[in-house]
Amino acid sequence: MYNHPCREVIDDLKAAGASWIQFDEPTLVKDLESHQLEAFTKAYAELESSLSGLNVLIETYFADVPAEAFKTLTALKGVSAFGFDLVRGTKTLDLIKGGFPSGKYLFAGLVDGRNIWSNDLASSLSILQTLEGIVGKDKLVVSTSSSLLHTAVDLINETKLDAEIKSWLAFAAQKVVEVNALAKALAGHKDEAFFSANAEAQASRKSSPRVTNKAVQKAAAALKGSDHRRATNVSARLDAQQKKLNLPILPTTTIGSFPQTIELRRVRREYKAKKISEEEYVNAIKEEISKVIKIQEELDIDVLVHGEPERNDMVEYFGEQLSGFAFTANGWVQSYGSRCVKPPIIYGDVSRPKPMTVFWSTAAQSMTKRPMKGMLTGPVTILNWSFVRNDQPRFETCYQIALAIKDEVEDLEKAGITVIQIDEAALREGLPLRKSEHAFYLDWAVHSFRITNVGVHDTTQIHTHMCYSNFNDIIHSIIDMDADVITIENSRSDEKLLSVFREGVKYGAGIGPGVYDIHSPRIPSTEEIADRITKMLAVLETNILWVNPDCGLKTRKYAEVKPALQNMVAAAKQLRTQLASAK
Numbered sequence: 001m002y003n004h005p006c007r008e009v010i011d012d013l014k015a016a017g018a019s020w021i022q023f024d025e026p027t028l029v030k031d032l033e034s035h036q037l038e039a040f041t042k043a044y045a046e047l048e049s050s051l052s053g054l055n056v057l058i059e060t061y062f063a064d065v066p067a068e069a070f071k072t073l074t075a076l077k078g079v080s081a082f083g084f085d086l087v088r089g090t091k092t093l094d095l096i097k098g099g100f101p102s103g104k105y106l107f108a109g110l111v112d113g114r115n116i117w118s119n120d121l122a123s124s125l126s127i128l129q130t131l132e133g134i135v136g137k138d139k140l141v142v143s144t145s146s147s148l149l150h151t152a153v154d155l156i157n158e159t160k161l162d163a164e165i166k167s168w169l170a171f172a173a174q175k176v177v178e179v180n181a182l183a184k185a186l187a188g189h190k191d192e193a194f195f196s197a198n199a200e201a202q203a204s205r206k207s208s209p210r211v212t213n214k215a216v217q218k219a220a221a222a223l224k225g226s227d228h229r230r231a232t233n234v235s236a237r238l239d240a241q242q243k244k245l246n247l248p249i250l251p252t253t254t255i256g257s258f259p260q261t262i263e264l265r266r267v268r269r270e271y272k273a274k275k276i277s278e279e280e281y282v283n284a285i286k287e288e289i290s291k292v293i294k295i296q297e298e299l300d301i302d303v304l305v306h307g308e309p310e311r312n313d314m315v316e317y318f319g320e321q322l323s324g325f326a327f328t329a330n331g332w333v334q335s336y337g338s339r340c341v342k343p344p345i346i347y348g349d350v351s352r353p354k355p356m357t358v359f360w361s362t363a364a365q366s367m368t369k370r371p372m373k374g375m376l377t378g379p380v381t382i383l384n385w386s387f388v389r390n391d392q393p394r395f396e397t398c399y400q401i402a403l404a405i406k407d408e409v410e411d412l413e414k415a416g417i418t419v420i421q422i423d424e425a426a427l428r429e430g431l432p433l434r435k436s437e438h439a440f441y442l443d444w445a446v447h448s449f450r451i452t453n454v455g456v457h458d459t460t461q462i463h464t465h466m467c468y469s470n471f472n473d474i475i476h477s478i479i480d481m482d483a484d485v486i487t488i489e490n491s492r493s494d495e496k497l498l499s500v501f502r503e504g505v506k507y508g509a510g511i512g513p514g515v516y517d518i519h520s521p522r523i524p525s526t527e528e529i530a531d532r533i534t535k536m537l538a539v540l541e542t543n544i545l546w547v548n549p550d551c552g553l554k555t556r557k558y559a560e561v562k563p564a565l566q567n568m569v570a571a572a573k574q575l576r577t578q579l580a581s582a583k
C-alpha cells in the first residue's frame with residue numbers, strides 16, 4: 001500500500017489526543033465526473049484503517065452537492081459525519097430527505113458563513129427539527145454554512161453603523177452565538193428573549209421603508225426577459241466614433257487609475273475628517289488631475305484618463321454615492337493572500353440621487369483637447385465586490401445597480417464626454433461553481449452591462465475593462481457585452497487569451513489585451529512590448545487593436561509608471577511606422 005501523505009498527519013493528530021478530524025472537501029459541489037468520484041472513494045478507502053477510532057467529518061460548502069456526489073459521499077466507510085452548506089445548497093435538504101445513512105452525524109450549515117445578515121432563527125429551527133426527524137436526536141450538529149473567513153469579524157467594532165441596520169447584521173462573532181442559540185433551542189433550552197429579538201429584527205428588515213423603493217423595483221422588474229442592445233452594430237459604431245475621435249491605428253490608453261500617492265491619501269483623509277474645506281479638497285484633486293493629464297500628453301497617449309485621484313476604491317466610491325448601501329468601519333475580509341477588502345453592504349433598493357463622476361470628468365476634459373475617458377465601475381463588479389442582500393435574487397439587485405449606472409453614463413454623455421469606460425473587473429469572478437448555473441449568471445450579468453449603455457449615441461465610445469485570466473471559456477459572453485472596446489488582462493496568463501482568437505473566434509470590436517503586467521514593478525522594454533503587439537497582430541485585425549497596460553496603475557510608483565508608459569507608446573509608434581511602410 002502506498003504511503004498516503006495524510007496518514008502521517010492523522011497519526012500525529014491521534015497521538016496528540018484528537019477525537020474528531022474534519023476534512024474539507026468543497027470540490028464535491030462541483031461537476032465531478034464519475035472517475036473523479038471513484039478516485040475520491042478510493043482515497044478515503046486508503047485512509048480507512050488510519051481513521052479508525054476517530055470521528056471523521058467531511059465538510060462540503062459553497063453550493064449543493066450533486067446527487068451523484070451525495071451518493072458517493074454518504075456511502076464512504078470509516079466516516080462518521082457529513083457537513084453541508086444549507087444556505088447556498090438549496091437542493092441538499094431534499095437529498096437528505098431522500099436518504100441519509102443511519103447512525104451518522106449531519107452537520108447542518110444553516111448560519112451563512114459568507115454574508116453578514118443575521119440568521120432567521122425561527123426558520124432555521126424549524127429546518128433543524130425536520131432534520132432531527134431524519135437523522136435522530138443525537139446525530140444532528142448545528143453549524144455555519146462554511147468557514148467564517150469570508151465574513152467580517154465582529155459587529156462590536158461598528159460603533160458608527162446606523163442602529164436599525166446594525167440590528168439586521170451578524171458578523172463572525174455573532175454567528176457563533178446564533179449557532180449556539182439554535183443548538184440549545186433544539187435541545188429544549190430556547191432563549192426566548194434572544195429568539196424574539198431576532199424575530200423583531202427580521203420583521204423590521206422586511207418592513208423598513210429604507211429597504212424598499214417601489215419605483216426602482218418597478219423599473220428593475222421591467223427589464224427581465226428583454227434584451228437591451230444598442231441599435232447599430234459595433235463595426236458601424238466604431239466607424240462613427242472614429243470620424244469624431246480621429247485616432248491613429250493602435251491607439252494607446254491606460255485603464256484608469258494613476259499612482260495613489262501618500263499625499264493624495266492624506267488629502268482624502270483630511271477632507272473626510274473635515275480638516276480641510278471642500279474648496280481646498282477640490283483644488284488639490286484638480287491639481288492632481290492636471291498633473292496626470294500633462295504626463296499623458298507629454299507621453300503622447302491618445303485617449304486620456306483623469307487618474308481617479310478622488311477614489312478610495314472602485315466599488316466604495318460609487319457605493320458611497322448610491323442609496324441602499326451601508327459601510328462598515330472595520331468589516332474587513334481576506335480577499336487573496338495578504339490582501340484584505342472592506343466590502344460595502346447593499347441593504348436596500350439601489351438608486352442614484354445625483355451624478356457621481358460628472359464633475360471630475362468634465363473638469364478633466366476641460367484641461368485637454370484629447371478625448372478624456374469617463375470612468376465608471378460596472379453593475380456586476382459592484383455586486384460581486386459587495387455584501388449582497390439575501391432577500392431578493394442577485395440579478396434583481398444587479399439590474400437596480402445597472403439602472404443607476406445607466407443614469408450616470410447618460411449624464412456623462414450629455415456633459416460632452418465621448419469615451420466612457422465601464423469597468424467589469426469582477427465579471428468572471430462571479431461565475432457560479434456549477435456549470436449548470438453558468439448560462440443563467442452570464443445572461444443576467446451581460447444583460448446588466450448592456451443596460452448601462454443602451455441609451456447612448458453611436459458616436460459615444462463605450463469601453464469596458466476586465467481583470468483576471470481564464471476568459472476563454474466565456475469569450476462569447478464577453479462579445480455579447482457589445483462594448484465598443486474592451487481592455488483585458490493578458491500578460492500574466494502567458495497570453496492564453498490570444499489562443500482563443502487563434503482558434504478562430506471572430507471578434508469585431510476594439511480590443512486591448514494588456515501589453516505589460518502592472519502587478520510587477522519591473523519596467524518592460526520597448527522591444528518586449530513591440531514583440532507582444534506583433535503577436536497580437538498575428539491573430540487580431542490591425543484596426544481593432546488597442547495598446548494599453550493590463551490594469552490600473554494605482555499601486556505603482558511614478559518612477560515605474562512613466563518609463564513603462566513611455567516604452568509602451570514608443571512600441572505602438574514603432575509598429576505604426578512598420579505597418580505604414582508595409583502597405
Ligand code: GLN
Nearest residue numbers: 255256257425467552553
Ligand atoms: N479603472 C480601474 C483602475 O484603473 C480598474 C481597476 C481594476 O480593474 N481592478 O484602477
Ligand code: ZN
Nearest residue numbers: 466467551552
Ligand atoms: Zn483590471
